[in-house]
Amino acid sequence: MADPIVAIVGRPNVGKSTLFNRIAGDRISIVEDTPGVTRDRIYTHANWLGHDFRMIDTGGIEIGDEPFVTQIQAQAEVAIDEADVIVFVVSAREGLTDADEKVAKILYRSDKPVVLAVNKADNLEMREDIYDFYSLGFGDPYPISSVHGTGVGDLLDAVIDGFPDEEKQEEDHSIRFSLIGRPNVGKSSLVNKMLGEDRVIVSNIAGTTRDAIDTKFTADGSEFTMVDTAGIRKRGKVYENTERYSVMRAMKAIDESDVVLVVLNAEEGIREQDKKVAGYAHEAGRGIIIVVNKWDALKKDTHTIDDFEAFIRQQFEYLSYAPIVFVSAKTGQRLDRLPAMIKRVSENHNKRVQSSTLNDVIMDAIALNPTPSVNGKRLRVYYATQVAVGPPTFIVFVNDPEMMHFSYERFLENQIRAHFDFEGTPIHLIERARK
Numbered sequence: 001m002a003d004p005i006v007a008i009v010g011r012p013n014v015g016k017s018t019l020f021n022r023i024a025g026d027r028i029s030i031v032e033d034t035p036g037v038t039r040d041r042i043y044t045h046a047n048w049l050g051h052d053f054r055m056i057d058t059g060g061i062e063i064g065d066e067p068f069v070t071q072i073q074a075q076a077e078v079a080i081d082e083a084d085v086i087v088f089v090v091s092a093r094e095g096l097t098d099a100d101e102k103v104a105k106i107l108y109r110s111d112k113p114v115v116l117a118v119n120k121a122d123n124l125e126m127r128e129d130i131y132d133f134y135s136l137g138f139g140d141p142y143p144i145s146s147v148h149g150t151g152v153g154d155l156l157d158a159v160i161d162g163f164p165d166e167e168k169q170e171e172d173h174s175i176r177f178s179l180i181g182r183p184n185v186g187k188s189s190l191v192n193k194m195l196g197e198d199r200v201i202v203s204n205i206a207g208t209t210r211d212a213i214d215t216k217f218t219a220d221g222s223e224f225t226m227v228d229t230a231g232i233r234k235r236g237k238v239y240e241n242t243e244r245y246s247v248m249r250a251m252k253a254i255d256e257s258d259v260v261l262v263v264l265n266a267e268e269g270i271r272e273q274d275k276k277v278a279g280y281a282h283e284a285g286r287g288i289i290i291v292v293n294k295w296d297a298l299k300k301d302t303h304t305i306d307d308f309e310a311f312i313r314q315q316f317e318y319l320s321y322a323p324i325v326f327v328s329a330k331t332g333q334r335l336d337r338l339p340a341m342i343k344r345v346s347e348n349h350n351k352r353v354q355s356s357t358l359n360d361v362i363m364d365a366i367a368l369n370p371t372p373s374v375n376g377k378r379l380r381v382y383y384a385t386q387v388a389v390g391p392p393t394f395i396v397f398v399n400d401p402e403m404m405h406f407s408y409e410r411f412l413e414n415q416i417r418a419h420f421d422f423e424g425t426p427i428h429l430i431e432r433a434r435k
């Protein structure tokens, strides 16, 4: 199941993002290799003493020109909606403020565990002078210094104590998928249309977090779980149309899915935010289907589909493995194809191939296009083996991994794809030196 979520809340300037970066550590500086992707630093994966979790810096969700009170209220609501555990940050330097009490009042309404962090307690004296903060009513305050790192370990121990029991989560063998895309591309219309009519809705099951409702249904004889249907169907909160929030939602849905439908709007073409969102799904190694919605709204001739497809291929070069389908949530056109496509991509994403066949393919590939050599030294490929699924991951044993250039790796990947059906899924090749 998906890792638990920790949300960091607090009034501006208490040090939320400093704490977020401190906990995320060097994960956050991972260099992106997908064009168009810049890491939005409000959602990340983290780990403490072997516990994986996800983290949201709610301070990064700013809503246009809304007044201060609306901003902090919205941020606290995001924490309540999304998190399993909330870290409420106040400042030892400024002491208790009215704004802190406003945040506290909103958090009282939640039944999620709240851990109180008194940040900027940079020295011993400040670490001991935290008694005022008991009045907030969240139990023991944890004095920390996000800048120096002191106290953060004890804080995280308390956070992990608040995680839900893993054993309570039941096993689920359905195919999990989500729809992602910027606002207005038609996600909720697609959800409604797909779940309507002849689909049998099995149940609404609560996900890892209470408010993320997943919907199960059966189609073509298979069970599917549509992830986060509650988040897609609009609930009308002020923060739901901010870009940061929708990106955060998308990243969260991606984490909880096997297959991701990247929804585009045929009427509006491709925007920067589409690339960003698709880039996250690619980086996460999920199965991907590109769904071009509102196909009914376009004036078409015989070239339209081919032209549009060529344009998408050019704009999303790194998604060359993803099938594209042109649909309309309005008329229902081609929506009946989606379950079978999702199933196939999910199977490919979890496919294992035989080592003997794999090595035949690779040796044939090398015979066809010999490995490169540099200064008289030739790259040698000895053996390849699949080590993981979801996405399929292969270790290729070579004499010198440095000599495996991007273009030759791409060639091997294409040869593998030509022999096995991996449509819809990224595949990873990892070179290892064998002596």
Ligand code: GDP
Pocket (backbone or CB within 6 Å): 010, 011, 012, 013, 014, 015, 016, 017, 018, 019, 059, 119, 120, 121, 122, 144, 145, 146, 147, 148
């Ligand atoms: P946010 O608005 O809550 O996300 O706050 P920031 O993380 O942007 O921090 C606000 C300011 O407080 C920055 O100037 C930080 O350098 C500073 N700050 C953050 N944590 C600490 C800390 O532990 N000690 C001190 N002295 N300053 C801190």
Ligand code: GDP
Pocket (backbone or CB within 6 Å): 181, 182, 183, 184, 185, 186, 187, 188, 189, 190, 232, 293, 294, 295, 296, 297, 327, 328, 329, 330, 331
């Ligand atoms: P979301 O923000 O991605 O969930 O988008 P919505 O589902 O709310 O749709 C945004 C707007 O696009 C609404 O006005 C829909 O009626 C409209 N819309 C959605 N799907 C289609 C479609 O297939 N064709 C047309 N013409 N309009 C659509």
